[in-house]
Amino acid sequence: MDERDQVLGKLGDLGALGGVRWAHASAYGQLWQDYEPDGGHDQAWVGFTAHKFLINRQDRVFQCGEYTAPEGEPSVGRDVLAKGIADRDFRTMPWLAPGIVVRHDLNASPGWVAGGWRWLMASYKFGHIDKIRWQDRSETKGVVARQPHSADDGGLFGVAELFGLPESADGLRGTLVLAHAMDPDTGEVELFLGRSRWNAGGGVPWVWRENLLALPPAAGGGRPLVGEVGQADTRDDAADARVHVRRSIRADDRPRAIGEA
Template sequence: MKSQNEALESLSRSRLNDLLVWGATVAFAHTNELFEDDAGHDQGVVGYLNFKHLCDLLDRATANGRFTLGDDVEGAGTDVLERGVTPEAFRTMPVFAPNSVSRSNYKGSPGWASDGIRVLLQSFAFGKVDDIKWAQRSNAKREVASQKVLVDATLFNAEDYGMEAVVETPNDFDGVTLVAAHAYDPLTGQYELYIGQSKNPQYRGDSCWHWHVKLLSGGTANSEALVDSTSSLPGAAATSEVDDIDVRIKMPFKSENTGTANV
């Protein structure tokens, strides 16, 4: 169980924060290429594309999902990892030791876990991070928002204030489940990425977060360094050559948590 400071230290130590920042930057750039206002694309399309791109990129960097090799496959697998991303995106992709980040889905919601922290994804409309209604999201997001925050015992005795000193977490994961909330507005080019512990408000005006911090923000996601105008969706092969990177793809991760992914 972790306090906010401990959770942030774990994110830094495991480099999940680096993974999320890299993934979001590349995902927003991909979404920027595909968005067509004249084709009727709206915020729902933006959220879905960001979600799908993020899942693909986080699995790509951590050797999970479709980037997990079977028992009869050997090799570094860099040829597979390069497909569908630009050379610059591949070059800047954070490299993780095998099995250091595992897939840890919760009730159909994709998650990635390391060092006692599990991260789920949630889209929101730009500028509305404090207005997310978890009760109107998936069952997974609603239940995760029911976790009680761990009070830092070094600040004061929580019990003296009638506060909970233990975090109640979904019983399939021995740790704290956080939410990475992402937003991109293709019309203005603005984007945001937050990480925090969600909360179901208890009264009018109550926050939807126990705490959250901003990992990334900017005025435009249309960066030529990350977007290749000759490619579109992940899966299209990049044409430029890059130096080989020693990346190992791990064995399959088996989980009983299956179901339909929730954006």
């Protein structure tokens, strides 16, 4: 089994991929609803807002960060998880027990860990997933892209120490990138998870990448979302969700949504 299959299988089995996909759908659904270019919103606003929304939604669904349960409590209250988001998003939020995914930032770059794999976020221009230049990004993203691709790959020596990152090469090797984008004209979205590759001399910026929005419900052990908002959704509030999100599927063996009775 190669690394891609290991990652997708582990994160899928844990429910982390379902949580990420819900977070992405909720974040960009709200962003597209709020987006008003005639009112001054531009690509910079889209990037900043998507970043903030995705941090919030991932912390929310994984019950970490500001949504960490109080001392002695098994989980944070539903009223806390529902506050500030659309009712449709709360109703479709998948349930994951606290502690399955935890916050693990890298040099102030927001990150989450599950099953030994961490992911950081990166935005990019819609349709340009294979044109990202890691040398133009933050030092942290550059360090991650420089890491060995396998246990015997060698990589760059002392790169973590060079940039003052408190991480070993092995720890950084387990760090992936969650890349997200939106077409500001149509609202169409993209979401990829993969291992970045340093490409200062040109070439593909990924060792491997997976389109999370194209995964079938059970691919790699992935869990589909409960009542995921889709283009064919007929609920009264579906018209509010202008973002283009794929599929509306439900299965009996998936985790219950937090908003379900």
